[in-house]
Amino acid sequence: MSLLHDGVARVLHLLDAETAHGVSISALELGLGSRAPASEPILATTVAGLALPNCVGLAPGYDKNAQVFGPMLASGFGFVECGTVTPLPQAGNPKPRLFRLSEDQAVINRMGFNNAGLEAFAGRLARRGPGVVGANIGANKDAEDRIGDYVTGLTRLWGLASYFTLNISSPNTPGLRALQTKAALDELLGRTMEAAKALPAEGRVPLFLKVAPDLEDGEVEAIVESVVAHGLSGIIVSNTTISRPPLKSPHAGETGGLSGAPLRDLAQAMMGVFHQAAAGRVALIGAGGIASGADAYARIRAGASAVQLYSALVYGGPGLVVRIRRDLAARLRADGFGAVADAVGAN
Secondary structure: OHHHHHHHHHHHOOOOHHHHHHHHHHHHHOOOOOOOOOOOHHHOEEEOOEEEOOOEEEOOOOOOOOOOHHHHHHOOOOEEEEEEEOOOOEOOOOOOOEEEEHHHOEEEEOOOOOEOOHHHHHHHHOOOOOOEEEEEEOOOOOOOOHHHHHHHHHHHHOOOOOEEEEEOOOOOOOOHHHHHOHHHHHHHHHHHHHHHHHOOHHHOOOEEEEEOOOOOOOHHHHHHHHHHHHOOOEEEEOOOEOOOOOOOOOOOOOOOEEEEHHHHHHHHHHHHHHHHHHOOOOEEEEEOOOOOHHHHHHHHHHOOOEEEEOHHHHHHOOOHHHHHHHHHHHHHHHOOOOOHHHHOOOO
């Protein structure tokens, strides 16, 4: 069955990237997704209190409006992160804004947080069944108080998500990455955690910060100290990059965030820096350029307790998650690890 679904994925490449994405969402809503059990004993783990049946998750950006988290969990992901969602619906940047760089196994996007807004997102998330489903929240492009938008998102979705991620690292909303600077970050985390403490205790879940890979010397340590000081559960390393390593595709000059294979080495190196700075005080989740069991294993050995992927699905098809899990499990066993948690930070 996975071969059939992977064949369908190849057919989608005949369409432009954003149209293909929309078709795939519609197909999943119709029940046409692949199926695989999520449970994998050697890959099962607990991250910031979240019990994951396996450590391979779906990164945000695919299920922006919380439409297909159920089918994606059913396809074999250990957890799914939906979003980014903003308080008000917004159309995002002008099209075209999503580009396949097939020669590089990469994607460039400048979507601009296009989404249907909190109310539609909350309505769907309220109907979720079992499984770990996170909410990635952001700010509207024209918000007068961007930090207030994060508080609004957290408050509206409280009790509906398994965890929250504050996305301050997209390059496609002008000025958003400035929230990674120390003063702005302390204000964001302070106001967000203050709001969380005022909300009902039964809705309390882990809160993560998602960061960019394009950080200067000293910024990593400052971010980690802010996260620890304000009591967040962890950091997701990393979002797309604005840097441009050598690329072969004719789309290489497009503006936006680069993801996929060319991001792998940068995100891998950044994970090592964060692991050293965090020193076990907060959980780390690895994202960026993960397309194989070898990639996932390297990220885990560098310090990630779990990993996320999205762009690799464009080229690997829906069967990719099962292949990554199988290979990752084999690598863990070959090196004598009884559980994925034992390999975290092994480097």
